[in-house]
Amino acid sequence: MLRLQLFLIRSGAFRLGRPFVSLFSKLSWFLRLAHWISQNKKIPFNDFPTTPDYQKRYKLYQYLIDQFIRDLPTTYIEMGVADGETFHWWLAQLSHPDSRFYGFDTFEGLPEDWGSNKKGSFSNQGAVPVFDDKRYQLYKGLFQETLPRFLKTYSNLQKKIILLDADLYSSTLFTLTSLARHLRTDDILIFDEFFAPQHEFRAWQDFQQAYSTIKLELIAAANNYTFVAFRVI
Ligand SMILES: C[S@@+](CC[C@H](N)C(=O)[O-])C[C@H]1O[C@@H](n2cnc3c(N)ncnc32)[C@H](O)[C@@H]1O
Structure with missing residues (x-):
């Protein structure tokens, strides 16, 4: 294999494969996702x-609340807030006065x-959504700037629900690696576009x-694995 690689590079023959790089990458990640799904169908x-149907995300969220959160004080972190539709949903559902809500977006x-x-x-359009609730804080800017600053002063005392809804591979991987050392048993990670093989799944x-x-x-999957939830064990 090593000899073949050296030959392809030294002769320039590797260029013949370049038009297929994107296609092969897409196919490879799709096959990994399909295989993973085939191995992960039996879940509660x-x-x-x-x-x-994108509205099915709310059935999954409700299931998580009923099974894992109930009325516990919780920290909800949303990466990718946009106009605040999902952020507002969680604010309305988690009514404990000590629950806290943090959202990040440009x-x-x-x-x-x-x-x-x-x-x-x-x-x-650059506007930060506003909600009638004192328990939340939104951070405007790239995650790569706002999240490290936030984590410096973050007191990690409550169970966490983390909604990863940035769609992109880069933003999702940055978030996961940044939050890694703050994850605790029973924290929940929700991916909002897991069915995108080259992005959140990758x-x-x-x-x-x-x-x-x-x-x-x-622990849960909805809308054909578009929305997927994991529990830290
Ligand atoms: C699909 S939208 C979020 C939708 C929202 N959670 C909802 O359903 O109500 C994805 C958001 O991620 C944000 N985003 C993606 N990567 C980001 C990054 N690196 N830093 C800041 N915001 C990012 C985009 O600005 C966009 O608003």
Whole structure:
């Protein structure tokens, strides 16, 4: 194999394969996702196969609240808030006065293209959403700037629900690696676009490989594995 690699590089013949790099990468990540799904169907909450519907995320959230949160004081962290639809849902559902809610976003849309969604998609025109609740705080800017600053002063005392809804591989992997040392048993991670093989799924796989001591148990999947939740064990 090594000889073949050297030959392809030295002769320049590797260039013949370049037009296929993106296709092979897409196919490879799709096959990994499909294989993973085939191995992870028997879980307590799973609607696969189902008619696609984004509203099914709320059934998964409600299941998590009923089974794992109930009325415990909880810290909710949302990475990718946009106009605040999901953030507002969680604010309304977790009524404990000691629960805390933190959200992160540029509010100017995706910092990179995400498939056919161009850079700037999901923009809230830079406006930070406002809610009638004193328990929340929103941080405007790139995660790469705001999250490390936030974590310096964060007191990690409550059970956490972390919603990863940044869509992109880069943003999701940055979040996971930044939060890794703050994860505790029974914290819950929710991925909002897990069915995107080269983005959230790939970020999760790479994170699991690099942080093999952090064990994540799949507990729920909805909308054909678009929304997926793991519990830290
Ligand atoms: C799909 S939207 C979030 C939708 C929202 N959670 C909802 O459903 O109500 C994804 C958001 O992630 C944000 N985002 C992605 N990568 C980011 C990064 N590195 N830093 C800050 N914001 C980011 C984008 O600005 C965008 O608003």
